[in-house]
Amino acid sequence: MRVLVLRPQPSASRTAGRLAALGHETALLPLSRAEHHVDAVRAALAGPHASIAITSAEMARLLGGLGDERTPHLSTTVFAVGQASADAMRDIGFSTVLHADGYGENLARLIAAHARENGRTTAPLLYLAGNPRAPGFESRLQEANIPFRTVESYRMVPLALSRAETMAALLQPVPDAVLLYSRESARAFFALAPFSEMPGRFDTTRMLCMSPNVAAAVPERFAEQAAIAAAPDEESLLALL
Incomplete structure (x- = not known):
């Protein structure tokens, strides 16, 4: 099966490796890259905070790049949105990492339960966030x-993708399946020229979605070809293959 991977690097190459091990052919078409705001993170860590929350493993890559600067913070409790982001934080040295099931709303519930069991602190939770992001996590914290x-x-x-890059990934040959990890990448994907110019070429392509929120970005024409992972993690997404 030819599978199209839209993730940014270096995640795209890791996913390609997993797909190759499963016997699939892969095509990579990253639609975005992460731009780190290192100075903002340094300043935030220097300020008062009781714990840290992250909703993406991208934060582990940023913090990992700080080297010894992160050492004073490695004992700080980290709340991670899912197993993958939790493992990434442990890999760079954080010792106390609690995680939810991949959904921001449930991460907020985990944090609230931890506060009830352990007592509230006067220092705030530090949410090291990305842009764009869904509002659910912050809304639940406020509630x-x-x-x-x-x-x-x-x-x-x-x-900025060239037409040649896009056509090669989508038409030479047409992928059997596309992995859609985020609502933003799904929107960007379906805005690519081949979908407006020759949508019929993709009538048999499976649109595999990380969550119902991602699936909501699949155009109605392709809705019947969409499938949603049982849980919002890569293992569940790949299981759809």
């Missing part, structure tokens, strides 16, 4: 009266 500070730590910047 639970959890004091927090959001610091935009990285931004996903769209890549």
Whole structure:
């Protein structure tokens, strides 16, 4: 099966490796790259905070690049949105990492439950966030009266793809399946020229979505070809293959 991977690097290459091990052919078409706001993160870590929250493994890549600067913070409790982001934080040295099931709303519930069990602190939770992001996590924290500070730590910047790159990835040959990890990447993907110029070429391509939120960005024409992972993680997404 030929599978199209839209993730940014270096995640795209790791996913390609997993697909190759499963016997699939892969095509890579990253639609964005992460632009890290390192100075903002340094300043945020220097300020008062009781714990750290992350909703993407991209934060582990940013923090990993700080080297010894992160050492004083490695004992700080980290709340991660899912297993993959939690593992990434452990890999760079954080010792106390709690994680939810991949959904931001459930991460907020985990944090609220932890506060009830362990007592609230006067220092805020430091949310090291990306842009764009869904509002659910911050909304649930507000509803639970959890004091927090959001610091935009990285931004996903769209890549300017040439027509040749796009046509090669989508038409030579047409992929059997596309992995859609985020609503933003799904929107960008379906805005590519081949979908407006020759949509019929993709009538048998499976649109594999990480979550219902991602699936909502699939155009109605392709809705019957969409499938949603049982859980919002890559293992569940690949299981759809």
